[in-house]
Amino acid sequence: KVLAIALIALLAFSAFAESDLVQDARETMEELESEGRNENGEVVLSQAQYDKYLANFGNLLNGLLKCHKHPGYCPKCPKVYRKSWKKIGTWASDVAVSSRGRIMVIGRGSSIWRYVGHGRWAKFPGGARRIALSPDGRPHVTNRHAHIWYWHRGRYHRIPGAAWDISYGGRITVIGTNREAGGFGIYQWMGRHWKKIPGSATQVSVDYHGRPWVVNKFHDIFRWTGRKWIHVAGKAIDVGVGVKGDVWIIGTNHHAYKWTGRGWKNYGGNFRRIDVGPKGPVATAWNHHGVYLLSKQEIK
Numbered sequence: 001k002v003l004a005i006a007l008i009a010l011l012a013f014s015a016f017a018e019s020d021l022v023q024d025a026r027e028t029m030e031e032l033e034s035e036g037r038n039e040n041g042e043v044v045l046s047q048a049q050y051d052k053y054l055a056n057f058g059n060l061l062n063g064l065l066k067c068h069k070h071p072g073y074c075p076k077c078p079k080v081y082r083k084s085w086k087k088i089g090t091w092a093s094d095v096a097v098s099s100r101g102r103i104m105v106i107g108r109g110s111s112i113w114r115y116v117g118h119g120r121w122a123k124f125p126g127g128a129r130r131i132a133l134s135p136d137g138r139p140h141v142t143n144r145h146a147h148i149w150y151w152h153r154g155r156y157h158r159i160p161g162a163a164w165d166i167s168y169g170g171r172i173t174v175i176g177t178n179r180e181a182g183g184f185g186i187y188q189w190m191g192r193h194w195k196k197i198p199g200s201a202t203q204v205s206v207d208y209h210g211r212p213w214v215v216n217k218f219h220d221i222f223r224w225t226g227r228k229w230i231h232v233a234g235k236a237i238d239v240g241v242g243v244k245g246d247v248w249i250i251g252t253n254h255h256a257y258k259w260t261g262r263g264w265k266n267y268g269g270n271f272r273r274i275d276v277g278p279k280g281p282v283a284t285a286w287n288h289h290g291v292y293l294l295s296k297q298e299i300k
Contacts, residue, residue: 085269085283088119089291092284094130097277099208099243102137105284105291106130112139115291126156132168142166146177161187161194165203169241170210175201182216199229205241205275213239219252234264242276250274254286256294267294 092105092113103115110127126149128141140150146162150172163174164184172189180200187194188210199222201214212224219235234257236249247259250271257264258281269292271283280294 085267085292085294087290088115088282088293089113089121091288092273092291093288094128094273095275095282095284095291096131096133096139097242097275097282098133098137099135099278100137101277101279102133103277103282103291103293104131104133104137104139110144112141126151130165132166132172134168140166140168140172142174148174159189163187167204167206167212167241169206169212170208171206173197173204173206173210173212175204175214182218182220186212186214188212197224199224203236203238205239205247207241207245208243213241213247215239215249221249223247232259238271238273240275240281242281243278246276246281248274248276248281250283256281256283 088103089105091108094106095103096105097103104124105113105115105121106128107113107121110129112124112126112128112131113121114124116122124139126139126141128139128143128149130142132140134140134150138151140148142148142163142165146164148159148161148163148166149156150159151157159172161174162177164177165175167173174187174189174194175183176185176187178185182200183202185200186197186204188197189195197212199214201216201222203215204212205214206212211226213232214222214224215236215238216222219237221232221234221236221239222229223232224230234249235252236257237252237254238250240248242248249257249259249264250273251257251264251266254270254272256267256269256271256274258267267281269283270286271292272286272288274281274283276282282291282293284291
């Protein structure tokens with residue numbers, strides 16, 4: 001009889017303890033779901049979130065997360081999507097990475113900063129709104145007046161014309177200030193004059209053959225073959241092309257995606273701008289409060 005009472009008490013305590021754990025996990029679930037999901041119905045976690053929540057709740061958290069593919073709670077579908085973006089800076093509105101790996105950003109008050117490693121940044125002369133880097137790491141920028149400048153031998157030199165966005169691949173390519181159907185005109189610098197490329201856009205990034213990828217004001221994505229534009233499936237707010245031809249975008253859900261040749265692979269995050277270097281993409285946070293790098297080991 002005493003043994004039966006003890007067993008009942010133990011079961012009651014276990015049920016109480018489990019209910020507390022379930023309640024905590026449910027609250028965590030609600031917090032995660034408020035941050036949004038990717039197109040597969042998966043919750044996107046940073047490395048820190050993943051370590052924190054799964055250390056506390058283990059598989060219980062996965063079991064409680066709602067699946068958007070099936071009604072109710074689905075224990076079979078993947079729920080947590082994790083990729084390790086490493087934070088290397090605290091505030092930036094734009095980012096550029098050279099083909100040799102130099103990273104520069106536009107910081108507070110349009111200031112320009114160069115990454116020197118281990119989370120440290122060095123102030124660079126000048127101010128700008130958008131930035132691109134030559135292969136040897138020299139900045140090419142546009143400012144709030146849409147003036148275009150490049151750094152050479154210790155000072156800035158102005159390039160004729162006006163632009164809202166700039167990229168340095170095989171050629172300097174800009175988004176001009178003349179309004180057109182999809183945003184603004186697209187131009188490439190030929191050394192002494194600008195050559196108009198058909199079409200219009202709001203964001204541009206150029207591969208090292210001089211072929212642009214663009215995003216227009218409708219968030220449509222296009223790539224230039226040298227003769228015509230090819231529409232690429234998906235929607236984006238920014239695009240970045242690397243030295244090896246790797247193409248990344250920031251989707252309209254602010255996640256980072258890599259082009260596989262057939263579609264876009266989701267790498268999570270909550271970003272606004274992106275560029276791609278030899279070691280992988282570098283992105284700025286949606287609210288500007290962070291610069292993040294994804295290492296080669298995380299890209300599959």
